[in-house]
Amino acid sequence: xxxxxxxxxxxxxxxxxxxxxxxxxxxxxxxxxxxxxxxxxxxxxxxxxxxxxxxxxxxxxxxxxxxxxxxxxxxxxxxxxxxxxxxxxxxxxxxxxxxxxxxxxxxxxxxxxxxxxxxxxxxxxxxxxxxxxxxxxxxxxxxxxxxxxxxxxxxxxxxxxxxxxxxxxxxxxxxxxxxxxxxxxxxxx
Ligand SMILES: Cc1cc2nc3c(=O)[nH]c(=O)nc-3n(C[C@H](O)[C@H](O)[C@H](O)COP(=O)(O)O)c2cc1C
Numbered sequence: 001x002x003x004x005x006x007x008x009x010x011x012x013x014x015x016x017x018x019x020x021x022x023x024x025x026x027x028x029x030x031x032x033x034x035x036x037x038x039x040x041x042x043x044x045x046x047x048x049x050x051x052x053x054x055x056x057x058x059x060x061x062x063x064x065x066x067x068x069x070x071x072x073x074x075x076x077x078x079x080x081x082x083x084x085x086x087x088x089x090x091x092x093x094x095x096x097x098x099x100x101x102x103x104x105x106x107x108x109x110x111x112x113x114x115x116x117x118x119x120x121x122x123x124x125x126x127x128x129x130x131x132x133x134x135x136x137x138x139x140x141x142x143x144x145x146x147x148x149x150x151x152x153x154x155x156x157x158x159x160x161x162x163x164x165x166x167x168x169x170x171x172x173x174x175x176x177x178x179x180x181x182x183x184x185x186x187x188x189x
Pocket of ligand 1: 010014084086088157159
């Protein structure tokens with residue numbers, strides 16, 4: 001079992017979003033919890049088709065690999081989705097994933113309840129706050145505990161592997177990771 005699952009919505013090989021999640025994961029691990037960064041790269045995530053099979057079966061019957069990720073989230077204490085900003089909003093696949101993860105949780109054992117986390121947005125220049133707002137809708141409707149840091153969890157980066165050009169953004173992501181680990185440990189005490 002992994003304590004915190006971090007899910008990247010980027011399709012790129014040398015992804016800035018994954019780079020940011022690695023920074024967050026490292027901070028969580030420094031604070032004593034295990035992590036796994038999972039990229040959606042190479043996958044083609046379908047939107048929820050409202051078949052309601054999850055209510056019957058407890059998992060998602062769509063065969064694109066997301067259900068295996070859902071199983072890992074089900075067993076975790078924390079969940080951090082991150083998206084590259086595309087045209088001012090979150091890349092579609094991460095929103096499709098969040099909607100299906102939420103649907104399965106609500107339709108089965110409500111595994112997201114009291115899970116700790118929050119979203120991260122990565123983009124070149126603009127649309128980070130709307131991307132965060134979009135992803136933020138996922139947390140309170142699923143009885144989750146959404147955390148922040150001292151600024152919103154956003155990083156400015158464009159070319160592959162350039163997140164170090166935004167040290168302030170990375171500092172906030174580190175603090176966010178530390179906060180997640182500390183709160184999970186308090187809840188589990
Ligand atoms: C189709 C597309 C749309 C984009 N739209 C925006 C945008 O609206 N705002 C922005 O700041 N960056 C935008 N970008 C840039 C990416 O967000 C940026 O390159 C980011 O670092 C990509 O993260 P990744 O390397 O994890 O995929 C866009 C990129 C693509 C491919």
